[in-house]
Amino acid sequence: MKLSKTSEYALRILSYMAKDPSQLYTAKQLIETLHISDKYLRQLMTGLTKSGLIYSIQGRDGGYSFAKKPTEIFLSDIVDSVEGMNRYTGCILGFEHCSDDNPCVMHKVWVEARKEFIQTFTTKTLDKLNLEGVNKF
Amino acid sequence: MKLSKTSEYALRILSYMAKDPSQLYTAKQLIETLHISDKYLRQLMTGLTKSGLIYSIQGRDGGYSFAKKPTEIFLSDIVDSVEGMNRYTGCILGFEHCSDDNPCVMHKVWVEARKEFIQTFTTKTLDKLNLEGVNKF
DNA sequence: TTAATATACTATTATAAGGTAGCATTTAAC
DNA sequence: GTTAAATGCTACCTTATAATAGTATATTAA
Ligand code: SF4
Ligand code: SF4
Numbered sequence: 001m002k003l004s005k006t007s008e009y010a011l012r013i014l015s016y017m018a019k020d021p022s023q024l025y026t027a028k029q030l031i032e033t034l035h036i037s038d039k040y041l042r043q044l045m046t047g048l049t050k051s052g053l054i055y056s057i058q059g060r061d062g063g064y065s066f067a068k069k070p071t072e073i074f075l076s077d078i079v080d081s082v083e084g085m086n087r088y089t090g091c092i093l094g095f096e097h098c099s100d101d102n103p104c105v106m107h108k109v110w111v112e113a114r115k116e117f118i119q120t121f122t123t124k125t126l127d128k129l130n131l132e133g134v135n136k137f
Numbered sequence: 138m139k140l141s142k143t144s145e146y147a148l149r150i151l152s153y154m155a156k157d158p159s160q161l162y163t164a165k166q167l168i169e170t171l172h173i174s175d176k177y178l179r180q181l182m183t184g185l186t187k188s189g190l191i192y193s194i195q196g197r198d199g200g201y202s203f204a205k206k207p208t209e210i211f212l213s214d215i216v217d218s219v220e221g222m223n224r225y226t227g228c229i230l231g232f233e234h235c236s237d238d239n240p241c242v243m244h245k246v247w248v249e250a251r252k253e254f255i256q257t258f259t260t261k262t263l264d265k266l267n268l269e270g271v272n273k274f
Numbered sequence: 275t276t277a278a279t280a281t282a283c284t285a286t287t288a289t290a291a292g293g294t295a296g297c298a299t300t301t302a303a304c
Numbered sequence: 305g306t307t308a309a310a311t312g313c314t315a316c317c318t319t320a321t322a323a324t325a326g327t328a329t330a331t332t333a334a
Contacts, residue, residue: 004292005291057300059300059301060301062300
């Protein structure tokens with residue numbers, strides 16, 4: 001139930017941007033606000049750009065802004081675009097080949113807990129987050 | 138929603154042992170059955186022994202067996218004994234200081250999903266796993 | 275008492291994730 | 305054009321996790 005730093009960063013960045021989705025954000029601004037290391041954030045932003053969630057404008061007065069509306073971006077899209085959601089939705093015991101037909105001892109117990117997790121990430125879009133009145137990113 | 142290898146191993150080992158809880162298992166036997174690397178498994182077993190979930194008998198004809206009954210071992214006890222459950226129950230965005238009073242934008246959404254996860258690990262004991270008819274460890 | 279077969283301990287190595295550095299490229303203002 | 309300010313790329317470094325190696329210790333059977 002822990003995400004990688006990479007996914008943490010991506011969620012923090014995009015949820016911050018979602019507060020004012022039409023704005024153009026520079027890397028510098030994001031770094032100072034979110035305290036994420038410079039080059040690592042830029043790598044992530046390039047990735048998010050390539051996957052089509054945001055677009056980037058190079059050159060002077062450049063920056064990043066949403067390519068899709070926050071209402072169209074599911075939390076799972078964000079994780080998918082930086083590392084792949086299947087890293088978290090797969091088997092809790094690390095087995096490769098799993099199914100309801102050939103389960104391990106934990107399957108039943110695990111599937112129940114996982115359901116809620118997957119549900120949350122695949123049905124909640126960025127705008128559904130508690131963006132109003134919160135300033136913690 | 139992914140556990141470390143360390144926790145994966147601990148769960149696999151103990152759930153395997155729980156099929157026949159009175160038996161004494163040698164490290165060799167566990168390694169061959171579960172395909173976990175030799176020395177790493179032994180380190181884990183030593184840790185599980187020190188935390189009181191199992192006991193070890195040294196010397197010839199030695200091995201490991203349960204110190205507590207599977208009915209008394211919660212899944213969270215297992216994770217706790219090898220690395221600490223708080224690694225998974227903390228903040229999904231990685232913040233240190235969090236509360237319902239000072240939440241981030243994801244808190245509400247996150248807490249719902251986390252609830253089920255914590256519930257599962259803190260209320261299910263080893264014997265509640267699907268031990269019958271399953272041979273995948 | 276000796277040999278065989280276990281676990282315990284500690285130091286080292288390997289791998290993957292996260293973070294850094296430097297330079298290239300793009301664009302707008304002047 | 306030149307310069308300033310932004311993103312893009314690639315190679316390298318650091319840290320934490322996982323895996324391994326070697327040796328010490330414990331116990332039992334012959
Ligand atoms: S059966 Fe389910 S819980 Fe067990 S290893 Fe497969 S996916 Fe994981
Ligand atoms: S408010 Fe909740 S979700 Fe947000 S950082 Fe804190 S614990 Fe995590």
